[in-house]
Amino acid sequence: MSAAALSAPPHNAKVHGRGSAQSGRARASVIAALQVHSVPPRALVLSLLAMAAAIASTVLWPWALLDHQMLASVLALLPALLLAHYRKWTRVALLLGLGAVVLCTLHLASNYFRLSFESPYVLVVAPYLAIALGAGWFGEIRRYKAELRVAQLQLIQTEKLDSLGRMAAGIAHEVKNPLMTILTGVKVLSKRLANADETTRTLLADMTAAVGRADKIISGLLSYSRERELDLGQVDLNATIDASLLLVKHELEKERIQIVKDLDSSLPKLQLDQFKIQQVFVNLLTNAVHAMGQDGEIDIRTSLATMADGAYVGHRHEDRFTPQERVVIVQIDDSGPGIPEENLGKVFDPFFTTKPTGIGTGLGLSVCQQIIEMHGGAIEIGNRAEGGARVTIFFKIETREYSDAEATNSTRG
Amino acid sequence: MQKRRILLVDDEVGITRALALYLQENGDCEVRVENAGSRALETAHEFRPDLIFLDLVMPDADGSALAAAIKSDPKLNATPIIFLTALVSQRETGGSAKQIGGHPFLAKPVDPDIVLSYIDKYAGNHVGR
Numbered sequence: 001m002s003a004a005a006l007s008a009p010p011h012n013a014k015v016h017g018r019g020s021a022q023s024g025r026a027r028a029s030v031i032a033a034l035q036v037h038s039v040p041p042r043a044l045v046l047s048l049l050a051m052a053a054a055i056a057s058t059v060l061w062p063w064a065l066l067d068h069q070m071l072a073s074v075l076a077l078l079p080a081l082l083l084a085h086y087r088k089w090t091r092v093a094l095l096l097g098l099g100a101v102v103l104c105t106l107h108l109a110s111n112y113f114r115l116s117f118e119s120p121y122v123l124v125v126a127p128y129l130a131i132a133l134g135a136g137w138f139g140e141i142r143r144y145k146a147e148l149r150v151a152q153l154q155l156i157q158t159e160k161l162d163s164l165g166r167m168a169a170g171i172a173h174e175v176k177n178p179l180m181t182i183l184t185g186v187k188v189l190s191k192r193l194a195n196a197d198e199t200t201r202t203l204l205a206d207m208t209a210a211v212g213r214a215d216k217i218i219s220g221l222l223s224y225s226r227e228r229e230l231d232l233g234q235v236d237l238n239a240t241i242d243a244s245l246l247l248v249k250h251e252l253e254k255e256r257i258q259i260v261k262d263l264d265s266s267l268p269k270l271q272l273d274q275f276k277i278q279q280v281f282v283n284l285l286t287n288a289v290h291a292m293g294q295d296g297e298i299d300i301r302t303s304l305a306t307m308a309d310g311a312y313v314g315h316r317h318e319d320r321f322t323p324q325e326r327v328v329i330v331q332i333d334d335s336g337p338g339i340p341e342e343n344l345g346k347v348f349d350p351f352f353t354t355k356p357t358g359i360g361t362g363l364g365l366s367v368c369q370q371i372i373e374m375h376g377g378a379i380e381i382g383n384r385a386e387g388g389a390r391v392t393i394f395f396k397i398e399t400r401e402y403s404d405a406e407a408t409n410s411t412r413g
Numbered sequence: 414m415q416k417r418r419i420l421l422v423d424d425e426v427g428i429t430r431a432l433a434l435y436l437q438e439n440g441d442c443e444v445r446v447e448n449a450g451s452r453a454l455e456t457a458h459e460f461r462p463d464l465i466f467l468d469l470v471m472p473d474a475d476g477s478a479l480a481a482a483i484k485s486d487p488k489l490n491a492t493p494i495i496f497l498t499a500l501v502s503q504r505e506t507g508g509s510a511k512q513i514g515g516h517p518f519l520a521k522p523v524d525p526d527i528v529l530s531y532i533d534k535y536a537g538n539h540v541g542r
Contacts, residue, residue: 172499173499176520176521177425177499178427179521180425181427181431183524184431184432184525185431187524187526188431188434188525215522
């Protein structure tokens with residue numbers, strides 16, 4: 001596949017903030033949140049400048065209006081507000097506003113000092129520009145409020161996961177011991193009652209299965225809290241996908257699932273923890289199989305791409321990719337029913353599952369996300385227009401492990 | 414055939430009671446239970462087991478330190494040790510490939526039949542006495 005330019009990934013503000021359960025990551029998020037809360041210095045200067053200009057224009061504008069430019073200014077109001085509504089035009093609106101102040105000042109100065117550069121056109125433009133300034137100012141405020149909100153949500157989420165991780169290890173130990181007592185006891189009874197009536201044997205089998213279910217939940221919780229260290233090596237991603245397919249071969253064959261692969265053979269080797277990445281693919285493939293049932297189709301694609309604008313792209317601390325960064329993308333499409341719209345925002349939450357009791361622990365996708373984020377990558381899930389779900393994973397080509405210390409000390413942006 | 418001598422060291426009385434019963438009734442084993450980690454070395458000396466199952470976390474003893482003490486004891490150092498622990502999940506044990514301090518380990522809760530298969534594997538060739 002060629003290096004296609006990637007369009008903006010669907011917006012999912014939660015994704016890059018959903019950190020691991022590591023205390024270091026939590027600290028990093030606190031720092032990120034505080035940075036946004038205190039408004040970055042560049043933005044602060046810009047805002048103060050805009051505020052000063054707005055105050056100045058408020059004083060100057062009524063004077064300018066005395067020259068009967070009311071209609072022009074009212075007509076100017078609408079496009080100025082429209083301009084400010086789109087975030088990326090906020091700064092243009094601000095510049096126009098600053099221009100207004102300059103023009104108003106020139107006009108008034110020329111009147112006052114009887115200078116020769118006075119022009120009626122100045123007054124047609126000036127009110128329009130002054131309004132743009134005000135709108136731009138509000139746009140900036142709104143932008144920072146939105147960023148603050150995102151940072152706060154990320155912080156809350158990270159803290160929740162952090163305490164969950166700490167709790168998990170403790171709970172696991174306290175629960176696994178009694179489970180062992182129950183399981184061994186039931187096994188002793190099962191052997192002793194091998195000739196008992198069927199009801200008794202069914203009861204004992206149910207009890208054994210129940211212990212197995214409880215253990216599965218606890219073990220999932222344990223490994224979720226453990227996903228904190230990477231064993232990085234130079235890994236062939238396509239080969240890892242093939243190895244993962246082999247691991248779920250039995251399930252794929254059982255459900256007669258067809259696999260369509262389009263793997264880009266020119267991919268560079270990536271710095272990955274092969275075992276953990278394999279765990280991600282196995283989880284995703286198993287999910288797809290469970291979602292589709294029999295006779296489905298799974299399409300797997302790998303490709304090189306360039307990150308365009310999107311939720312994880314930028315120069316801020318928490319942005320995973322810089323604009324135009326080269327990445328490797330894996331897409332896994334299934335032909336299942338897709339994910340209900342109301343669940344899309346919850347699929348990565350720990351313990352969220354739609355599978356029947358005993359089938360899913362609700363930790364699979366949380367673990368996947370955690371592992372991908374530890375590699376500095378990103379994962380998202382959405383529905384395809386033609387039906388079925390699509391998982392997209394973005395891998396950094398130059399991966400560095402998001403260790404506690406590094407996450408805390410990172411000064412990107 | 415002589416019975417395999419198995420020492421179970423675990424502070425959980427429920428586990429040792431049930432597991433001892435299972436191994437005795439289904440595995441042709443002679444089982445000794447020690448619920449106090451601090452007395453495990455003493456009990457091992459007295460019982461001279463073919464295989465020791467050792468809990469990793471006990472209130473009065475650290476399983477890995479205990480294993481090191483057993484391994485440095487001239488009379489016990491040939492006795493195989495298998496850790497039985499609630500600190501890891503079954504998936505993390507990776508069969509018998511992974512080890513803690515050179516000893517294989519099993520994750521609780523473990524099916525007692527798997528415990529028996531470990532006894533076959535590790536205590537079968539051991540001549541401890």
